[in-house]
Amino acid sequence: xxxxxxxxxxxxxxxxxxxxxxxxxxxxxxxxxxxxxxxxxxxxxxxxxxxxxxxxxxxxxxxxxxxxxxxxxxxxxxxxxxxxxxxxxxxxxxxxxxxxxxxxxxxxxxxxxxxxxxxxxxxxxxxxxxxxxxxxxxxxxxxxxxxxxxxxxxxxxxxxxxxxxxxxxxxxxxxxxxxxxxxxxxxxxxxxxxxxxxxxxxxxxxxxxxxxxxxxxxxxxxxxxxxxxxxxxxxxxxxxxxxxxxxxxxxxxxxxxxxxxxxxxxxxxxxxxxxxxxxxxxxxxxxxxxxxxxxxxxxxxxxxxxxx
Numbered sequence: 001x002x003x004x005x006x007x008x009x010x011x012x013x014x015x016x017x018x019x020x021x022x023x024x025x026x027x028x029x030x031x032x033x034x035x036x037x038x039x040x041x042x043x044x045x046x047x048x049x050x051x052x053x054x055x056x057x058x059x060x061x062x063x064x065x066x067x068x069x070x071x072x073x074x075x076x077x078x079x080x081x082x083x084x085x086x087x088x089x090x091x092x093x094x095x096x097x098x099x100x101x102x103x104x105x106x107x108x109x110x111x112x113x114x115x116x117x118x119x120x121x122x123x124x125x126x127x128x129x130x131x132x133x134x135x136x137x138x139x140x141x142x143x144x145x146x147x148x149x150x151x152x153x154x155x156x157x158x159x160x161x162x163x164x165x166x167x168x169x170x171x172x173x174x175x176x177x178x179x180x181x182x183x184x185x186x187x188x189x190x191x192x193x194x195x196x197x198x199x200x201x202x203x204x205x206x207x208x209x210x211x212x213x214x215x216x217x218x219x220x221x222x223x224x225x226x227x228x229x230x231x232x233x234x235x236x237x238x239x240x241x242x243x244x245x246x247x248x249x250x251x252x253x254x255x256x257x258x259x260x261x262x263x264x265x266x267x268x269x270x271x272x273x274x275x276x277x278x279x280x281x282x283x284x285x286x287x288x289x290x291x292x293x294x295x296x297x298x299x300x301x302x303x304x305x306x307x308x
Contacts, residue, residue: 033123039116041170079243087204093197124168131161230266245282253291
């Protein structure tokens, strides 16, 4: 029989899986309704939901591969599998966004514009309600469990609700005498898709380029290191991303009269402190330097100026 802790640990996974299932169903409904009713906005909204499902699947596959232990061919592990999946997905999303934008541009510049059927507005309204429900569920659960991933998913669903609201406004507006509103809403959704693709691609490139953590995180790491007993100074501190976590390399100064064993103990304390206090830290490499006392600079020798 499972424990309460096991149940709580499984909640984020179940919530994410449920969200992906709802997204897949909504995507199918909206794509079908958009094609049948002739609504480019609802069709674009459906494609956006389908891309959300792909993002979730790619993340799941990347996480599964990244969890594999190191092997002789990959001695540093497989953490960057997530970045590879993110980069490929970013290209796919960018391509879909460009295709949607091109299609809506052609529709706007090639009148007469058609009026979408009622089913398009119904599908968009259904999506709006479902996305708001998903957003509320993920935000409440994420805050109660202290899960940043669930909170981020909830905020994403809230943004998706705005997209569905735009599709609904386009479909309804076209039926009340504003036929250009539907392709215009589709153009706005295309820009949202392009922004998603750009964000995914930028995240992957940042990891491939070993981008450092933000200055606030680096400052927090430095302050924690400086509080460890035996650390006289922090000579150099570098960080880089790896699969959503941080690798930390630090050079510390210790008293020059310490034994090798004592210096190693200080380095181990630094590593243990960072891994215990910084959840995003994946691994810490500590290099020990002797902290030599700086001698004051010599005063220049006195040289009398020659007499004129």
